[in-house]
Amino acid sequence: MLARLAELPLLVVLLGLCGAISLVPALYALGANDHQHARDFLYSALILLVLTAMLGIATAAYTPRDPARSHLAALVLAYAVLPFALALPLTEALPDTTLTNAWFEMISAFTTTGASAYDPERLADSVHLWRATVGWFGGFLILLAAYAILAPLNLGGTEVSSGRPPGRSGIGSAQVGRTADPGQRLTRFALMLFPAYAALTVLLWCGLLILGERGISALLHAMGTLSTSGITGRTAFQASGAGVAGELLVFLCFAFALTRRALPGIRLTENRRPLLQDPELRLAALIILAVTLILFLRHWFVAGRADLTPTGQAFSALWGILFTVASFLTTTGYVSADWQSASLWSGIGTHGLILLGLAIIGGGTATTAGGVKLLRVYALLRHGERELEKIIHPSSIGRGGPEARRLRREGAQFAWVFFMLFATSIAAVLALLLLVGVDFEPALVLAIASLTTTGQLADVGGAQPILYGDLASPVKVILGIAMVVGRLETLALLVLVLPGRGRR
Template identity: 50%
Template sequence: MRAYLSRLPLIVVLMGISAAAMMLPALLATGMDDHFTGRVFFYSSLLFLTLTGLVGLATQTIRPVTSPRAHLIALLLAYVALPFMLAFPLAEAVGNTRYINAYLEMVSSLTTTGASFFDPDRLAPAVHFWRGLVGWMGGFLIWVTAVAVLAPLNLGGYEVTSEAQITGRVQPGSGQMTAASPAERLRRHAARLAPVYLTLTMILWVALLLAGELPLTALIHAMSTMATSGISPVGGLEGRPSGVAGEALIFLFFIFAVSRRSFASGFSTDTARRMARDRELRLAIFAVVVLPTLLFVRHWIGALEVDELANSEGALTALWGSVFTILSFLTTTGFVSESWVEARTWSGLPTPGLILIGLVLMGGGVATTAGGVKLLRVYALYKHGTREMGKLLHPHSVAGAGRLGRRIRREGAYIAWIFFMLFILTMAVVMAALALTGLTFEASLVLAVSALTTTGPLAGVAAEAPISYIGLSDAAKSILAAAMIVGRLETLVLLALINPGYWRA
């Protein structure tokens, strides 16, 4: 059996896992006396398990390919083709809908974007659970492939600290990929990370239950937090029984989307020291401290008409609303605090959309479930900028920070700038394509950013009026689906896929 599984292509393994996962919403729906939805997921699971078995047998005679190209193609194929299978029970359970809407919903969930193309009241509880489960599995896929596939290729943010030179040829790290088969590398890292991912999700679920949240809603919010998908069966955190306590618990678990050191290296006596030196965590703390402080202080600078100068409770509520929401969007989760309205009123900013757009563009940590440009790349650009300004004052100065620090300021900043430019160009292309479908400039900007940074809830809060995904045309939805896949895989990965050097490897 071990030899059989080791010869299966990645897409076949993912098909089997997805088919088996359909049993969970089937059991949930049956337990809630929703027998129609339960039968849909049960029969879909049997159908695709059979199909996966047949495809697996057919691929046993194919020699496994260990080139870097095979890893990237398999990852791209998973995000493009797998949602067709995931959407089948969703389309059947909803009933009166077109298959394209179900497919786009699954693309959004698998890429951890969290943009919903259905009204929440239209979906059964088991269907909401399926959305959250697909998003949760998509987050775990990112965890595993970032370490097993992207890291050896010096992609996904690892290129900032890579020892490889930027010469336009295949990176030396790609040789690591041929040292073991794809199945072996993915299986080893999946076995190491799966207990951590599952345990953290269960801990947050139980904590939200103790805070007073409903069981199913607590589970979906726990899965959405770990996957940074922002999927919610009730439209968000506003008005939930858990209140501030639930938000505080979710806030603590955002750290796993800020730095990979919070989970990748295990927990030991040295964890606190490693976390204190982590560049991404320090940059995130800086953003979470400075931005809420500026919004809070603006009350006295530009919002003197607000009559709450002496209201300490209102001040604390506004401060918490801004702190939680800013970290939520920095990690590209997209949960909005129940106190965000008070924070906006306190600061006097009716729609601080540009702040939220800037946060999701920064994104979370490398090798986490967060999207965006990534904090490590932003840090490299910042260090390069400060070094260049220092050389203006002291042209002959020699900077310290060791070998790694110098590499981040030089080669790291160089490749980070290339990625940032590619990201902006991609965003411009997506905006132009959306504008051709009839959308306004503001809507095109917000939707393009939300898709490329995998932050679907951004569309509901960043614009002057909330933007609904439901009312978009099929062309606009298809453009957003493609942008979600590009944002999840990152432009550098797609460029590496068409790089002739990788095809010859």
């Protein structure tokens, strides 16, 4: 059965999965005696499954010339086509909505951005579950694509560690064999990743339930954490009943968005070293602790508050800063319940610029997080460190062996190219938003929020919250396209567009 599905085009398989996951909110609505929404999701699931069966029969004999590029093209087309299919249940559940809003909602969830154009109170719990399920599915898709599609083509951050130009297959990837076939590789990694991804979600869900959070709210937050979509329901994350203990559980799960080595069941060559020696995890810890301490100590050294503060208030402020900083570094976007007191503690009117910078840095490679990625920042830091050493000691020899030298040279070069492309993307999206009438500050926040797939920056990134529902349709279309560019990364899109001859 799995071998037969692996022979179908990837886009057809993904369309069938969209129909299958539509049954999740249908079953929930049926159990909640919400028969109207249960029918909406069930009928939409049947339509998508029947359409998938027809397309599967029509494309059964399709054989691409270049399977690797074909899967990359299918991944790009998935973000162009599937949001319309995913919007079908939403338009049925919300008959008074527009197609633009439904498309924006689904592309935001599918790219794990988490931006919403609807008032949470307007949507039923089954609709919120659909948004979270789409975000959870989108998180698994990008996780699977990072291992099975992007890594063999030296994309998604792999080019930094391998030192090979993006778009070129790795050494030995052209060998004929079961593990080298892209379809079989997708199946193998899906069977390897999905059990760990689903089990961690269920464990976090159960933990939040035990700590007192409501069932559906706990499930939404568990899905939003593992997928880094930050999707929530009628109850905001900071108002959930789990308290500080629940935030601590979510904080521990941020590790899976900081380094791919934290995900259990994945056999990687770098797993031979201890987890605490992982460069991405160590850099993330340094950034989180540095920003937390700066904001926390500002209470005394900059804000000039020398009064004695109760220990409980100090701890609440410290935890609120620590959790929120880690949340936006992983591009999840959850805000701690103590974030408001932390803002008053530090004395900064708004922390928007800090949170924008953290989201731009992003999480680890081959994870569900967005942004530039920690490995690229680490490569640039190592390159800068080596250049300073050469200024002091021109005849010195770099340490660390061939892997470290490759990271400082070719890896840093590719990281800088990507950083420039990312900055150019921010400028391009910002210019488009300004052309359609958005003011500069909201346009900058929205551009960074969409390209880093951190939709919650609209609430906390500026001086005033930005409501996605109040934006015009052209603005939503621009932001939706920017979300796809930020999720797939500019290098992957360039590899697909540029000629592929001679890449191997």
